[in-house]
Amino acid sequence: MKKNTLWLYLFTAPLIIFFVVFLLAPVIIVFCSSFMEWKGFSGEISFIGFDNYIAAMKDAEFIVSFKHTIIWIVLQSTVHVAIGVSFAIIISRKFKGWKVLRTAFMIPNMISASALGFIFLMIFNGQIGLVNSVLHKLHLDQFVRNWLFDPNTAFVTVTLTWLLFAGLIMLLVLTEIGTIPSSLYEAADLDGASQWQKDLFVTLPQLRNVIGTCMIIAATSKLKEFELIYLTTKGGPGTETMSLPLYLYNTSIVQNNFGYSNMIGTVLIALGLVLIYIINKVFKIASDE
Amino acid sequence: MKIKGYSYVTSIALISIIPFLWVVMLSLKTNEEIINSPLALPAKLVFEGYGNALEIAPLGQYLINSVIIAVISTALNVLISSMAAYATTRFDFKLRKPIVVIMSISLLLPITALIMPVYSIVRFLDLYDTKTALILVYTALDLPMSFFILRAFFLTIPKELEEAAYIDGASFMQSYRRVILPLTSPGMITAGILHFIFCWNEFLYALSLTASHNARTVPLALNYFTSQFAFDYNAMFSAVIMMIFPSVLLFIIFQEKIIEGLTAGAVKG
Numbered sequence: 001m002k003k004n005t006l007w008l009y010l011f012t013a014p015l016i017i018f019f020v021v022f023l024l025a026p027v028i029i030v031f032c033s034s035f036m037e038w039k040g041f042s043g044e045i046s047f048i049g050f051d052n053y054i055a056a057m058k059d060a061e062f063i064v065s066f067k068h069t070i071i072w073i074v075l076q077s078t079v080h081v082a083i084g085v086s087f088a089i090i091i092s093r094k095f096k097g098w099k100v101l102r103t104a105f106m107i108p109n110m111i112s113a114s115a116l117g118f119i120f121l122m123i124f125n126g127q128i129g130l131v132n133s134v135l136h137k138l139h140l141d142q143f144v145r146n147w148l149f150d151p152n153t154a155f156v157t158v159t160l161t162w163l164l165f166a167g168l169i170m171l172l173v174l175t176e177i178g179t180i181p182s183s184l185y186e187a188a189d190l191d192g193a194s195q196w197q198k199d200l201f202v203t204l205p206q207l208r209n210v211i212g213t214c215m216i217i218a219a220t221s222k223l224k225e226f227e228l229i230y231l232t233t234k235g236g237p238g239t240e241t242m243s244l245p246l247y248l249y250n251t252s253i254v255q256n257n258f259g260y261s262n263m264i265g266t267v268l269i270a271l272g273l274v275l276i277y278i279i280n281k282v283f284k285i286a287s288d289e
Numbered sequence: 290m291k292i293k294g295y296s297y298v299t300s301i302a303l304i305s306i307i308p309f310l311w312v313v314m315l316s317l318k319t320n321e322e323i324i325n326s327p328l329a330l331p332a333k334l335v336f337e338g339y340g341n342a343l344e345i346a347p348l349g350q351y352l353i354n355s356v357i358i359a360v361i362s363t364a365l366n367v368l369i370s371s372m373a374a375y376a377t378t379r380f381d382f383k384l385r386k387p388i389v390v391i392m393s394i395s396l397l398l399p400i401t402a403l404i405m406p407v408y409s410i411v412r413f414l415d416l417y418d419t420k421t422a423l424i425l426v427y428t429a430l431d432l433p434m435s436f437f438i439l440r441a442f443f444l445t446i447p448k449e450l451e452e453a454a455y456i457d458g459a460s461f462m463q464s465y466r467r468v469i470l471p472l473t474s475p476g477m478i479t480a481g482i483l484h485f486i487f488c489w490n491e492f493l494y495a496l497s498l499t500a501s502h503n504a505r506t507v508p509l510a511l512n513y514f515t516s517q518f519a520f521d522y523n524a525m526f527s528a529v530i531m532m533i534f535p536s537v538l539l540f541i542i543f544q545e546k547i548i549e550g551l552t553a554g555a556v557k558g
Contacts (some may be wrong), residue, residue, distance in 0.1 A: 007461040008376045015373035017431060022429030023395055026406035033406075035450075041409065047371040087301060091295040104302035110540040110547075111533040112490030112509040114403060118529055119308050128522065130311050130427060164304060168551060175552045195291070216397065223399035224375055227492045229509065245401040252405040253497050265402035272399050 027269065035264040040256040052263035062264070064239045065247040068155070069222060072243065073164060073275065077219040083212060084169025089199050091170075092177040102170070109167035119229030120161040124148045148233050161228045169214045169230075174212040177203060212283025219275045223268050243270055245261040309533075316526035323522045338527030345524055346503045346513045348531065351463045357504040358423045359488035366428040366435050366480045374439035375469055379451065389440075396433040396554075404497055411498050418500045426498065427488045434487075434554045435480040441553035442476030443469075479550035482543050486536050 002281035034052055038045045054061040087105060091098040108116055123130045126146035135144050148156040180203065188198050226245045229235060237248075242263055252261035315323055316338050318331040318448050343349050351383040407426060416422035450472065454464040470477075499505045510532065514525045540547060 004380060004461050005382060008380055008382045009384070011372040011376040011465075012388060014369040015388070015436065016384075018369065018425075018429040018432055019391065019395070021410065022407060022426055023398065023403070023432075023477040025410065026403040027398070029406035029409070030402060043411070069342065083301065087298055090298045095295070101298050101302040103541065104306045105298075106540065106544075107537060108305050110308075110486065111536050112510055114492040115533045116489070117515075117528055119312055119513045122312070122522075122526075124307055128323055128327045130308070130327070137328060142317050145495065164301060167305070171548055171551055175548075220397045220399060225403040226401050227508075231491075245399070248401065249493070249497075253408065258405055258409075261405050265405065268399045272397060276397060 030262045030265040030269065033259055034088075034266040036259045037114060037257040038257075038262075040258075043256075050260070052260050055260070056263060056267075061239055061242060061247060064121050065235075065242045065244045066267070069244045069271075072159065072222045072225070073219045073271075075159065076222050077215040078164050078281070080218050081169055081211065081214050082233075083164060084166030084214065085173050085207065088177060089171045089203055092174055092203075102174070105170055106167035108165040112235065113227035114231055116121055116163065117228045119191065120228070121232045125159055149237055151237050154233055154237055158229060158233055158241045160231065162225070163285075166218075169218060170216055171209060176207055180206045195235075208283055212279055215279050215283070216276055220272050220278065223257055223272050223275075271272035293362055296490050301455065309355070309537075312526050312529055316523065316530050318523065320523050323526075335523065338523035341477065341521065342528035342531065345521065346510045346528060347505075348507070348510050348528055350502050351505055351507045351510045352531075354420060355503060356426065356504060358420050361483050362424045362427045362488050363481045363485045365424065366431055366484045367477050369428070369479065370432055370435035370439050370485050371470075371473065371477055372465075374443050375465055376437055378440055378443040379448070383393070391432045396437065397481055400430050401493060401554075404493060407494070408497055420504050421487075422498050423495060423504065427484075427491060427495055431487050433482050435484055438480040438483070438537065438550045438554040439473065439476050442473055442479075446489050459512065468498040478543075479546045479553075482547055483550050483554070486539060489536055 023195055033045075035047060035049055036045050037048045037051070122128070124132075124147035126132060126144075126149070129147070131147060132144045135141065145153060147153050177185070184202050185198060187281065188202050193201070222243075224245055225243060226249065229241055229243055229246050230249070233241045235246045244267065248261050248264040248268070251257045254260075305549055314331065315327070317334045317336070319335050322329070322332060373388065376382070377388055411417055411422045413424065414422075416425070446469075451464045452466050454468045459467065489506075490508060491506070495506045495509055496512070501510070510528060
């Protein structure tokens, strides 16, 4: 079908153009300008080698943002994934009402993160918040606090705005469970295996690949987490909940320190590649292409 | 054991929806009630908040902007990814493999990291603070996801159908329009719904690439509320409900399709 060659290039050209202008060119700009001093659009641009990276190692705000981002990545790829996987395994028994539970669990994943952030800002609000109202009702007034703005609780509270809501992970795992051959379970039944033994020794090993994929999705999602922090604490109090994406926003859009912010961008992209590499190695995910 | 499992999933599902039910309830209470008895059910349903929300914030304008941006970007995004998915699943040519590899890498790119260059490219194209900027940027950022959803879908359609069309003398374009488009429309709907929700919900790029009421989208209205009218809780909660209603509704109606799409798009990466 040689005469189709022109058509094939025409059909892929729009995708390639959009990719080059809005994904490839930005990645190249991020990487190259991370070695430059570039402040503001009219400011001069000069090559400074690794100075931005060296400055970052002495920048307390960068270090704390980096540390928080790593903690959140670890929590997300373990606790968050575990919640999604266990939820999926339990509702895969398709008992009455499982679809309702699935829908309910998915809702926080379908609405905008900015709305979710705002809702949590209100839930943990010191005055009218749901959490404090319940504590008052239960006469546990000693625990009442301004959750998101108290340095002792801000980090944990922000973490709670996403940690439990593993709807997407649950969906991916649930689909994978559907593909496990029923003969495996029949064999386990013959051996007199109990339900939890089947979950642990039949289902779980079959989920290795999808759990690896889920860990990659969960871990990399924290490299772009912005809204939930921006709309609740904005990284505060102090730098208690500051993260790399938020620091990147502050240094670029707010301070116009482009060289420095693109150094942070390069760190984020590199972290993403490292995470994908490590998780792929650990789970030996088979490539299907 | 069984009971423990059920109560575990039920409590997690409850934790997932209680925040929304609480917000719905507060949007129907007066401000006095919200402050004095935040847990009690509304004494009488108050719908004023919804009207007030539209008056206080330029929410109406933002809603129109969001609809325009999401609709045009969805059409563009789905068409572009469908064409590319067709070319890369049906034919072998030089760019096939590179496109698939590059798209699968882009799927996991932390797009937050690209905010500054995208901002400067948008300025360079003289599109800052326009709907066009958001339409183009959203279309591009979500291409990898739509591309893989459609690819997964194309791979399930037997090749014989187009071969028959070719034998009947159909051209490349004809076989795409008459055979492929109708057959893949369910896949396009799935990709389209997900992209629509993506545009509707996106916050960071909307915040960075727009400045005026002409281009700002619904998620930014919340920012407006928290910074300027922090004490009209009732209107604020009503605004949140109006904002999340379309995504929740789309999700509930098209649940099966969305689940199918999310699974196809994510597993490929």
